[in-house]
Amino acid sequence: MALTEERPLLELTAGDDEVRQPLGSFRRPTSTTGWRSWITTVDHKRIGILYGATALTFFAIGGLEALLIRAQLAQPNGQVLSPERYNQAFTMHGTTMVFLVIMPMLAAFANYLIPLQIGARDVAFPRLNALSFWIFLFGGLFLYSGAVLDQIADNGWFNYAPNSGVLYSPGHGIDFWTLGLQIAGIASLLGAVNLIVTCINMRAPGMTLMRMPIFTWMALVAQFLLLFAIPVITVALFLLMFDRLFGGNFFVVQKGADPLMWQHLFWIFGHPEVYILVLPAFGIVSEVIPVFARKPLFGYPFMVFSGIAIGFMGWGVWAHHMFASGAGPVTVAAFSLSTMFIAVPTGVKIFNWIGTLWGGKLQFTTAMCFAIALVSQFTIGGLSGVTHSISPSDWQQTDTYYIVAHFHYVLFGGSVFGIFAGFYFWWPKVFGRCLDEKIGKIHFFTWLIGFNLTFGPMHVLGLQGQPRRTATYADGMGWNLMNLLSSIGAFTIGVGFLIFIFNVVKSRNNVVTDPDPWDARTLEWATSSPPPAHNFDISPTVSSLDEWWHRKYELGDDHKLHRREHPESFTAATPPENIHLPSPSYWPLIIAAGLPFIGWGLIYSYWLAGFGGLLTFVGIYGLVLEPSVDPDAGHHGHADTHDTHEPEPAAVVAGAAEAEEDADQ
Amino acid sequence: MTRLPAARRRKGLRLVPVLALSLLLSACASNAPQDTLKPEGPYARKIDHLFNPVFLIAVAVFCLVQGLVLFAIVKFRRRPGDEDFPEQLHGNTRLELGWTILPAIILGAVGVFTVPVIFDLSEVPKNALQVEVTGQKYWWSYTYQAQSKFGISDPIITANELHIPAGVPVALKLDSKDVIHSFWAPRLNGKKDVVPGRVHDWKLEADHPGVYSGQCAEFCGISHANMRLKVVAHDKAGWADWVAHMQTKPTKPTSGLAAEGYDLFAQKGCSGCHQVDGEYQTVAADSPSAPNLTHLFSRDCFAGCIYNLDDRNEVEAWLRNPQRKAGSLMRIGQLSEAEIDRLYAYLETLK
Secondary structure, eight states: OOOOTTOGGGGOOTTOHHHHSTTSSOOOOOOSSHHHHHHSOOOHHHHHHHHHHHHHHHHHHHHHHHHHHHHHHTSTTOOSSOHHHHHHHHHHHHHIIIIIIIHHHHHHHHHHHHHHHTTOSSOSOHHHHHHHHHHHHHHHHHHHHGGGGTOOOOSTTTTOTTTTSTTTOOSSHHHHHHHHHHHHHHHHHHHHHHHHHHHHHOOOTTOOGGGSOHHHHHHHHHHHHHHHHHHHHHHHHHHHHHHHHHOOOTTOGGGTOOTHHHHHHHHHHHHHHHHHHHHHHHHHHHHHHHHHHTSOOTTHHHHHHHHHHHHHHGGGOGGGGGTTTTOOHHHHHHHHHHHHHTHHHHHHHHHHHHHHHTTSOBOOOHHHHHHHHHHHHHHHHHHHHHHHHSHHHHHHHTTBHHHHHHHHHHIIIIIIHHHHHHHHHHHHHHHSBOOOHHHHHHHHHHHHHHHHHHHHHHHHHHHTTOBSSOSOOOTTSSOHHHHHHHHHHHHHHHHHHHHHHHHHHHGGGOBOOOSOTTOOOSGGGGSOSSOOTTSOSSOOOOOSTTHHHHHHEEEOTTSSEEEOSSOOOSOOSSOOSOOOOOOOOSHHHHHHHHHHHHHHHHHTOHHHHHHHHHHHHHHHHHHHHSOSSOTTSSOTTOSOTTOOOOSOHHHHHHHHHHHHHHHHO | OOOOOHHHHHHHHHHHHHHHHHHHHHHHHSOOTTOTTSOOSHHHHHHHHHHHHHHHHHHHHHHHHHHHHHHHHHHTBOOTTOOOOOOOOOOOHHHHHHHHHHHHHHHHHHHHHHHHHHHHHHSOOSSOEEEEEEEETTEEEEEEOOBGGGTBOSOEEEESEEEEETTSOEEEEEEESSSOEEEOOTTTOOOEEEOBTOOEEEEEOOSSSEEEEEEOOSOOSTTGGGOEEEEEEEOHHHHHHHHHHHHSOOOOOOSHHHHHHHHHHHHTTGGGTOOBTTTBOOOOTTOOOOOOOTTGGGSSEETTTTEETTOHHHHHHHHHOGGGSTTOOOOOOOOOHHHHHHHHHHHHTOO
């Protein structure tokens, strides 16, 4: 359904209500404040904030599950949880942290920052963007809705067949898991398409790919990984759904299935997923470190290409999760070698960060502390990764706490520390308020100690033979002390999180007036904080990497850098009047709201599924038929909006292009 | 913006290596029966010999990177009042190529040493004792087919405790009755998954007689943590004794509590699932797999090796309620204390 440039809908006269509200019942939302504005928003910045807030909530839930696990394991023969509850706790902890925390957290950063960093007004498909968020939210809620009926998945986040089948897991927990992740997968896929098109098509004039900020680059690579990885897990989930709900035999051994097929599908998704989780965090620290070292990123091209290399090589290492699964020596050897060599581009990143620190004038803000901690801790995770790329030693280490230690150093010490560096760094941009630095430091050191205390001892536990996913362990195995330390560490992390929340609450009064408090380098700092709905009053043009920094500083006659008196920013004294942004809409929310009903319906009653399907179907029609820009809204009181009295013609072009592309979806 | 004094900053970041070191030291002190770093057989040792140098390389890289980071933090911190910019260095292609190529070379070297070990360990040993291992929720069963070389003339079926001769390679054939398990006795070799519908080859060898602890390493359900095992390695004489003993059949008790227990064993349905050679030979066709009890009391542990057989209380507690181990498939109904005494008396004859 292509709405062409003719735009007949835009030319309606004020009386044509019937077409303006295609399905009659809804009045198009117009509010820009209050809760209604949030549930109907198509602004990438608000959607980014929604992603972030949701992910932070799930982080608290996943964290509580982790504390339950550590409470149970603090002592041998722990009695805090029954084995059933323990299995549910670690299953939901892993699933939550991967799918409902780190992935959406990075979606939050990517959504918020990419358009700002590339000088665009919004993402390519703003309404699709809203749809992604709501589908993600409802997917997450659906995943947890089973808990109300005490139907909670308990087969691990990897959910190996055949234990995932009805025969061995007769409850509905795994149905909730399977369907919930399929729903959340739609969100990731839509988001990936949207952000890829945004990066490719929406960059400001002059922003070549090699002038694109490094965070945007890494997020772009991650979106490509999502685009190809999500379909694989979706296939696996879809087959499992058929097994469980419709009597399929894809993973039923008694009917001749090979359960290793699940493992292959899962890890072909699962390993690129690791890079999906960590690459954007790499991007974040690659933005933070140069700003606080007051130097450009060391070896920007190497950073870009190592990220791309990781993106490609990430597809060739999945079977290292299966070294002990029964593959022959040739397969094992091949994947051992490919796994070793993926350490090379990762190592490049580490050394380039050190190169950026080297010779700088380092300013230890909280964001910088988190970023440097990522460099240190990810190194540990990377090195332990190399030790189990040696598949014979992996035969000892796989499925032990050594692996748990390894991937927490990567995903917590790496991704989560990176995300929190991003929080402290961009908080003033997003909210116009600063997180307190003193409390931030307390938060940082609590986490630095808590994190290493939790996961450091797990290396030892794994090498001493403690298998993971065990609800209990006997006394006399030599594991008591390390487990106790680890549990103390976990609760320390919990305290640190509360300190962070306190900081967030307190930041309400901590208004910053300077839109560029860190003296930063990229375009998002060249507009006000928080940025206006249209991002830039004047649409940016770009002539170098770190455009904003180059506008601020020039080399003086004394060969020293001098700050220009009035750097050319993109804010105008009088806000422009003729920028078309897509109007808010209820339909994304309605489309997404139908999906959990389809899920519940497939499990309990097809009537519910029919209702959900109808809701989604109506929602899709509503969204498609509704003009992306409400003809009643946005340019009230102005003359013809396509006039060219704007000083920067690019602004008009950008605004209109979005509206068209959005309508074309 | 407030800044912490430099000294405190440094102290905080120094915690990382200090912590790591203290952990390593304390690790050496404790006595862990499943320690992968203390191999007791040639296969486990081969892995250890590969892991150790790689671990040392990793420690060296760790020290290098953390050293550089710490040095940079101390040396290049911004002094108060210093508003000048440092040199705006954009990169150094030679240096960057260097730290791309050098790690690749080191990893290539590691790879050269790794690949032969993969093939070595994947080879099925010759002249080995053959044992079929079956994993099931949540215990292990072992079948030794007749092998004259090892003195076994009739098949031996036992559970949870794998008996082997020391100094002799043992070839395992791994199979599962239900879901995926993983057979792992850390001090004798790495682990291998036990996958239903497939038979995987794996092997073990112990240098010296002894008892080596292990457990299922692939999550297999509610009692995964309770699926443990022991490998008992015998010297020559001990092995001969064990085999000879396992070739005998128990004698059916004729009087007293044990005889009453013998009858009860059938009445309560135990014999529907549990075999006792020479006494209860056949089990019901649809019965869940249950350990062969012929020589029950020659073992040390039962129920996935989590309870001690020499503790009468634990056996009685089990008979009172087999569900005390979550996910246990044993259904026995409520027994009176008198019945438990009789059953115990009978079971005790199965030496």
